[in-house]
Amino acid sequence: MQKKEIIELLNSDGTELFAAADEVRKKYKKDEVHLRGLIEFSNICKRNCAYCGLQARNKKLERYRLLPDEIIEIAKKAANLGYKTVVLQSGEDDFYTTEIICNIVSEIKKLDMALTLSIGEKSYDEYKAYREAGADRYLLRIETTDENLYKKLHPNMSLENRKKCLYNLKKLGYETGSGTLVGIGQEVSSLADDILFFKSLDMDMVGIGPFIPHPNTPLKGEINPKNFDMALKMMAITRLVMPDINIPATTAMETINPNGRIIALQSGANVVMPNITTTKYRSKYEIYPNKICLNDAPETCRSCIEAKIRSIGRYVSDTKGYRKQ
Numbered sequence: 001m002q003k004k005e006i007i008e009l010l011n012s013d014g015t016e017l018f019a020a021a022d023e024v025r026k027k028y029k030k031d032e033v034h035l036r037g038l039i040e041f042s043n044i045c046k047r048n049c050a051y052c053g054l055q056a057r058n059k060k061l062e063r064y065r066l067l068p069d070e071i072i073e074i075a076k077k078a079a080n081l082g083y084k085t086v087v088l089q090s091g092e093d094d095f096y097t098t099e100i101i102c103n104i105v106s107e108i109k110k111l112d113m114a115l116t117l118s119i120g121e122k123s124y125d126e127y128k129a130y131r132e133a134g135a136d137r138y139l140l141r142i143e144t145t146d147e148n149l150y151k152k153l154h155p156n157m158s159l160e161n162r163k164k165c166l167y168n169l170k171k172l173g174y175e176t177g178s179g180t181l182v183g184i185g186q187e188v189s190s191l192a193d194d195i196l197f198f199k200s201l202d203m204d205m206v207g208i209g210p211f212i213p214h215p216n217t218p219l220k221g222e223i224n225p226k227n228f229d230m231a232l233k234m235m236a237i238t239r240l241v242m243p244d245i246n247i248p249a250t251t252a253m254e255t256i257n258p259n260g261r262i263i264a265l266q267s268g269a270n271v272v273m274p275n276i277t278t279t280k281y282r283s284k285y286e287i288y289p290n291k292i293c294l295n296d297a298p299e300t301c302r303s304c305i306e307a308k309i310r311s312i313g314r315y316v317s318d319t320k321g322y323r324k325q
Contacts, residue, residue, distance in 0.1 A: 001241050006192040014233050021236035021268030028244045029270045031314045034321035035305065036085040036116065036248075037078040037276040037298070040285040041066040045091025047120070050153045051143075051184055053214035053286040054091045060216050064281050065095060068104050075108045078276050081302050084320045085114040087139070087273060092120035102133035109134035114320040116177070121161060124168045131172045136322075138169045139177040141207060145197045146190040153184060166201055175323055177205030177246075182234055183227030184211050184219065191234055199241050204323040205271070206245060208235040209252040212288035228256045232267055239268030246271050246323055254292050262308055271321065272309070274301040 009017055042065040045054040053061060066074075075086050086108060090096070096119070108115050116137035117130055127138070142162055144150050150159040169176040178201075180194045198206050210227035213220050231253065239247055249269040253260030261272060275282060276298040283294045293301050306316050 001237075003189070003192045003196060006195055006237055006241075007188055009237050010188050010191060010230065010233050012233070014229065014236070017233060017236045017240075018267040021239040022266055024239055024243045025247075025268050025270055029246075032270070032317035032319075033265065033309050033314050034085065034246065034271045034317045034319075035083060035302070036087050036271060036273045036321070037075075037081070037083040038087045038089060038273045039066075039071060039074050039078075040089050040275070040277045040281065041071050042090035042093040042096070043281075043285045044093040044095070046094065047092050047157065048155050049143075049157075050155075050218045051181060051211060051214070053216060053288060055217060058214075058216045061286060062284050064284050065093065066278075066281070068100060068107075070278075071104055072107045074276060074278065075111060075113070077298060079111040079113055081276075081298060082318075083113065083276070083302075084318070085116060085137075086276075087116040087118060089118040089139075090120075098126050098129050102129055105130060105133040105135050114322070116175075121157075121165050124172075127165075127168055127172055127174070131174060135174070136320075137175040137177060137205070139179075139205065139207070140165055140169065141177075141179040141181070142166070142194070142197070143179070143181040144184065144186055144190065145193050146186060149185055149190070166203075170201060175204040176201070177207060178203050179207035179209065180234060181209055181211050182231040183224055191230070195234065195238055195241055198238065203242070204245055205247070206235075206238050206242065207248050207250055208238065209250040210256055212252055212255060212290075214286065214288050223256060225256065228253060228260065232264065235264060236268045244323060246321065248273055251275070251292060252288065255288070255290055261305070262312060265309070265314065266312060272305055274298070274305050276301070
């Protein structure tokens, strides 16, 4: 698909697009949905990304950090609930040295689960150490490939280094994920470039989410419903362009629309990432406000999403959900 065609689809009403994406999803990924338990283990971050509530300059956020044993204990509970994958996500918190992360990874791998890390920009040697400890996947969202916009939104960071990190992850054999935050100031042509970038790197997972403004950030403001529609179209086109990859129905979609994740699953997505973090910390991992399921026990989240998945004729996979099984 050429850039011009992608732009045309992004400007369409999406009806035919969503149906086509769902058809391609069914052909390549069947009707199984992969559940990946999300553990948000630290909201401490040294970065100041303009759209993120975890940014270091947000002094109104109550910070927390889970100890390694606490993280491993949550992973054990996830295994008991039937999860085949856990995702360890945090702000860029330098407390967690390479040795600490590797120890956590190696302990969780004893539970016979796939493990995804989402802990930001690291050196090649750090990524290599995590991989050797057993990490299977790494999620590093680029958010936008527009260099000027990237620089504006990410003080003291560079698009070049972000891309370098993604190249390094692919080189080390990770299943590598990235993604776009839709509605942070991009032109439609820029969104098309994002999709082509993911294709060029042969990303294994792509997460597309609508931007939800946080009141304690420079991009504070009102939610724009158009962000949901455009994110859905971005996700559907990504499925057409990269038919066999894993695409999550993001939590942000359901924060804007009560049926957001189900709509996404019917428009090309095949992954859901229920939050299994201890409930007392969930509200503090406030990338954006009004996140869903903040007070639900992990058991409740699992049964709830499983019921929703069955209601649309899909089923929860009993595999670890690698791109290529």
